[in-house]
Amino acid sequence: MEGTPHKTLKAFAWALVAGLLVFSGWPMARALAEGGGRAEVQAVRYSRGPRYARIVVELSRQVEFQVRELPADPKAGRSPRIFVDLTPAVRGPNVPAQIEGSGKLITRLRVGQFKPETARMVVDLKERTSYRTITLHDPFRIVLDVEIEKSAAAPAAAGEADESGSEDDPIAGILGGLVPKPRAPKAAPKPQSKPLIVIDAGHGGKDPGAVSKRKNYEKDIVLPVARKLAHLLKREGHRVMLTRDQDVFLELSERTQKANEIIADAGLFVSVHVNASPNSKAHGIETYYWNVKVDQSKASTIARENFTNLESVFKQSSGDLAAILSDLKYKDKERQSAALAGHLQRNMISSVSGKWKGVRDIGVQHGPLYVLALTNMPAALVELGFITNATEEKRLFSAAYQQRLAEGLKTGIEAYLKETGR
Structure with a gap:
């Protein structure tokens, strides 16, 4: 559009992915949101393709978020996980504590209250992935894209243990960062096939x-x-x-x-x-x-x-x-x-x-x-x-x-x- 002055543009950035989860009831979350000015997690949407999944977390307003990854632990029967911490935020009444996954990538999504001011989402994965995040506004959303890596590790064994969300959580030792992992190279199209x-x-x-x-x-x-x-x-x-x-x-x-x-x-x-x-x-x-x-x-x-x-x-x-x-x-x-x-x-x-x-x-x-x-x-x-x-x-x-x-x-x-x- 032409000919008119415009306001300063809002921030756009990539981030790494992550967080851990404990469960708590939504009535407490709603009370915290109303009483402490915390944002409310209003929706978590999940869609997928054969090699690709997208999770959209929608909140009532913009919040800080941290994203981290926890690798598979075969000895403990734990699959790879991606965690997202949202602060200050609480899980809203319309967001289920657990969403079952499907396809080749995601076993389930879990959303709960890690601390009074921090909501947490964990994405249980079936194998190692590459991923990235982006933020959108009006309403504020965090978009998490997950894709199968060519060098993916074997899928985790069934029956993995639930995460307690305790303060000695091993994820706490993993440093966050601003730059997401490089995406794995994609297979080239067959020479005889038009793009x-x-x-x-x-x-x-x-x-x-x-x-x-x-x-x-x-x-x-x-x-x-x-x-x-x-x-x-x-x-x-x-x-x-x-x-x-x-x-x-x-x-x-x-x-x-x-x-x-x-x-x-x-x-x-x-x-x-x-x-x-x-x-x-x-x-x-x-x-x-x-x-x-x-x-x-x-x-x-x-x-x-x-x-x-x-x-x-x-x-x-x-x-x-x-x-x-x-x-x-x-x-x-x-x-x-x-x-x-x-x-x-x-x-x-x-x-x-x-x-x-x-x-x-x-x-x-x-x-x-x-x-x-x-x-x-x-x-x-x-x-x-x-x-x-x-x-x-x-x-x-x-x-x-x-x-x-x-x-x-x-x-x-x-x-x-x-x-x-x-």
């Missing part, structure tokens, strides 16, 4: 996305374009997956999970959106790739696509984040994503500017967009135009214009794949 192209139609269902003065919705533009793009790519023999092909709502975490579940052969991720501005004259096409640094003039676009407000957009508060991203090989992903974004932008502009006059090339931008940060492959987010501009709104709802945009995106994707030898 999978993941197309993400933004928003959907209860989330309309950007809304025009005429009460037209972003979600009603991006899904047809995504479908047209998928059809064009499939016609050329490409393998394609849509994160959604109906008017349904998906959490941002669900979108990235769908892509990351098939990371072994996923080639790239393209998220399709349209823009908005309080300035009805604002118009043009732009494409984003991941970078922690933010152009303040783009803050509201980034906030909107992250489903949050300006105060909740990620901010690089120190040099630590850049080092972390470097350690996680995000620099290489950033380079590839920038190349992808460039191909998409150039070919969208080329595809529509010959027939429609006044198409503005805003160019390639960067910022800390959630779907770009948490995808494990080159990723770009395209803004097809401004729904708040009357001329572009009319074009964006035109089937012919949508088709030309899809053709430009298809050409851009193929140019990127050719350039990278995929």
Whole structure:
């Protein structure tokens, strides 16, 4: 979004994972929350794929948290565990003390009160994993991603002992840190198999996305374009997956999970959106790739696509984040994503500017967009135009214009794949 000053962006950082657990009843937790100003753990959500699991912990407000890992102890019959400490916080009445896991990764999740001011979650694992965490805002959430490691240890024996949460807990001796463990290398796709192209139609269902003065919705533009793009790519023999092909709502975490579940052969991720501005004259096409640094003039676009407000957009508060991203090989992903974004932008502009006059090339931008940060492959987010501009709104709802945009995106994707030898 253009032309308006913006507030300072909020913090975004990776962290290590962890914590230990004891059980206590929710009535005491509610009393503590009401009487001592402690945050309440309001929900714990768990989803999984064949090699991937995501846990989202939602709280009533922002809290400090520590994350640590305890390795397997075969002699004691204990599997690997991941622990998360939340301070000051208590488990809310709607959060079960135990959630059964499923799949190859997680045996169960347990949530309880370690100390009067500290809630604790433990994730019992079936084998060694790689993992990372990220925080989101409005509401405050801690997202824990867990993935199978290639060098995984054998799964723990059945019947592992419960954790007491006592003060001499062995986890206390393990030092925390700011940098998560490097993720294990992923298997390369089979040479004869084309890389999978993941197309993400933004928003959907209860989330309309950007809304025009005429009460037209972003979600009603991006899904047809995504479908047209998928059809064009499939016609050329490409393998394609849509994160959604109906008017349904998906959490941002669900979108990235769908892509990351098939990371072994996923080639790239393209998220399709349209823009908005309080300035009805604002118009043009732009494409984003991941970078922690933010152009303040783009803050509201980034906030909107992250489903949050300006105060909740990620901010690089120190040099630590850049080092972390470097350690996680995000620099290489950033380079590839920038190349992808460039191909998409150039070919969208080329595809529509010959027939429609006044198409503005805003160019390639960067910022800390959630779907770009948490995808494990080159990723770009395209803004097809401004729904708040009357001329572009009319074009964006035109089937012919949508088709030309899809053709430009298809050409851009193929140019990127050719350039990278995929």
